[in-house]
Amino acid sequence: xxxxxxxxxxxxxxxxxxxxxxxxxxxxxxxxxxxxxxxxxxxxxxxxxxxxxxxxxxxxxxxxxxxxxxxxxxxxxxxxxxxxxxxxxxxxxxxxxxxxxxxxxxxxxxxxxxxxxxxxxxxxxxxxxxxxxxxxxxxxxxxx
Numbered sequence: 425x426x427x428x429x430x431x432x433x434x435x436x437x438x439x440x441x442x443x444x445x446x447x448x449x450x451x452x453x454x455x456x457x458x459x460x461x462x463x464x465x466x467x468x469x470x471x472x473x474x475x476x477x478x479x480x481x482x483x484x485x486x487x488x489x490x491x492x493x494x495x496x497x498x499x500x501x502x503x504x505x506x507x508x509x510x511x512x513x514x515x516x517x518x519x520x521x522x523x524x525x526x527x528x529x530x531x532x533x534x535x536x537x538x539x540x541x542x543x544x545x546x547x548x549x550x551x552x553x554x555x556x557x558x559x560x561x562x563x564x565x566x567x568x
Contacts, residue, residue: 425514427521430471430483435462437480438471445504449539472521474505474514481509484518488529498526500536515548537562 430438439459446452462469474482482505489499500522505514526534538545538556546556 425481425512425517426475427472427514427517428475430469430473432463432466434471434473434480434483435459438462438473438483438485441480441483441504441506442502444506445502448504472518474509474518476509481506482514482518484522486522486525488531489535491533491535494532496529496531498522498529498531498534500534503536516552519552 436459439457439462442455442457443452446455468487469485470487471483471485473480482503484503485501487499487501489497491497503515503518522534538549540558549556
């Protein structure tokens with residue numbers, strides 16, 4: 425298994441995994457991005473892929489952000505592994521990689537969302553020492 429930065433040639437597979445993840449989340453209608461948009465936004469789209477014999481079996485997308493209360497942070501937008509790739513310590517390796525990126529960018533923390541119903545992911549994050557709050561709602565405002 426290798427964890428490496430994604431490149432534009434990986435985008436079609438990442439996009440397919442995004443759709444698979446959205447089905448897992450029971451929200452496929454929320455994926456509106458296209459591969460062409462990902463390519464156009466390549467300077468903003470930061471991602472790592474997990475490969476097994478050159479086949480992409482997972483990805484993590486992230487960006488650096490600023491939190492007015494704590495300063496620079498790394499925001500983990502999505503992390504997804506195919507079902508066959510789960511339970512093999514790959515999630516820990518991805519999280520370690522992202523933590524390393526956060527450290528090298530002088531971030532004070534990593535942040536992300538997790539679905540309330542996804543007990544497996546919640547357990548995984550708690551084992552890693554994450555604090556999971558239930559005090560906020562996700563807000564979206566479409567710009568058209």
